[in-house]
Amino acid sequence: MTAPTVTPAPAAVPVPAAVPVPVPAAVPVSAAVPVPVPVRAVVRVRSDAAARDLGRPAVLRSAVPHRPGGTERGGALIGRILPAGVAASEAFDDAAPAPLFLAEAALMTGRRERRRRQFATARACARRALAELGRSPAPLLPGPGGAPRWPDGVAGSITHCDGYRAAVAAPAARYSALGIDAEPAGPLPRGVLGLITDPRERAALAALAAAEPSVPWERIFFSAKEAVYKAWYPATGVWLGFRDATLGLSADGTFTAEVRPPHPVDTDPRYEGRWLTGRGLVLTAVARPALSP
Known part of the structure; x- marks a missing residue:
């Protein structure tokens, strides 16, 4: 599942001396560089x-x-x-x-x-x-x-x-799968919504937008499906398209999804997650609890 490109990437700039350089063939790739904890x-x-x-x-x-x-x-x-x-x-x-x-x-x-x-x-x-x-x-x-x-x-x-x-x-x-996604809290590019939703999902989004027009519902919807996919794929190794999961958003900051994989997979297809907006961002998260032994 690939997110649409919202803005073109900027032109390359010179690489500062502090940025790591390509690995020489003779250097073991397991060598570690200390990672300081940033203040910010x-x-x-x-x-x-x-x-x-x-x-x-x-x-x-x-x-x-x-x-x-x-x-x-x-x-x-x-x-x-x-x-x-x-x-x-x-x-x-x-x-x-x-x-x-x-x-x-x-x-x-x-x-x-x-x-x-x-x-x-x-x-x-x-x-x-x-x-x-x-x-x-x-x-x-x-x-x-x-x-x-x-x-x-x-x-x-x-x-x-x-x-x-x-x-x-x-x-x-404790958690068998996690998926998070962050997006800019703006509208989706023209034409994307129709590619990632079915008619029922579009009707639900329209109802949410009518009730709370200031909330970027379409972008939240896109981000939530990305979060579901990020939790799904590492656990199953099965590719999904945006329409292989049906998603429902709620105004209380939660969402649910049901995955319909292209072939049977031995895992629960239902996911629950939460969403939030702030600082010009949309954030979504899915955390699947591990099954008790």
Whole structure:
């Protein structure tokens, strides 16, 4: 499932000396580069008590000021829609140093500087989330389909968009799958809605828009399907199209989805998640509890 391109990528700029360079053939790819904790980032593991406080409004008022860098006042923005036991880290820019492991840096060879910085910051967020679980830093390399391969015993998800990068992680014994997505809180490009919805979903979105026209319902819908896919694919290895999942949004900040894979898969096709908007962003999250042994 590929997100539509909203804006063209900027032209490449010279690579600063601090940005990792391609890996020489003679250097072991397992060598690690220390990862400092940026000041402009936040790590938070939701406690069971905090998880009970999910009655807050799903839509943050537009009066909340947008500050370049830093974190949302009151804690991690993504943490507002995560259940207990999920570690989260986020950043709102790429200003802080975010060194990569050599194997990760090699993946960015030839990529534009903007993409390299996004990648590095998102990986730094992932390492901070893993540290909250007591895990040592390790390269997060892509597996089949491009999704990051998390350490054994860990479920996780990474997202980034203009002005935001985040990662979440949890013990796989507690959550078998996680999926998060971030999008700019604006309208979808023309023609995209018809590609990702069926008539019933479009009717439901129209009703929501009529009741609360200031909420970017179409973008929330798109992001929620992305979050479902990010939880689904690493667990099953089965590709999905946008119409292979039927999704229902609620104005209370929740959503449900039912996946209809192209062939039978031995997993529960139903997903539940939460959404939130604020600081010009749409955030969505899915956390599937692990089955009891």
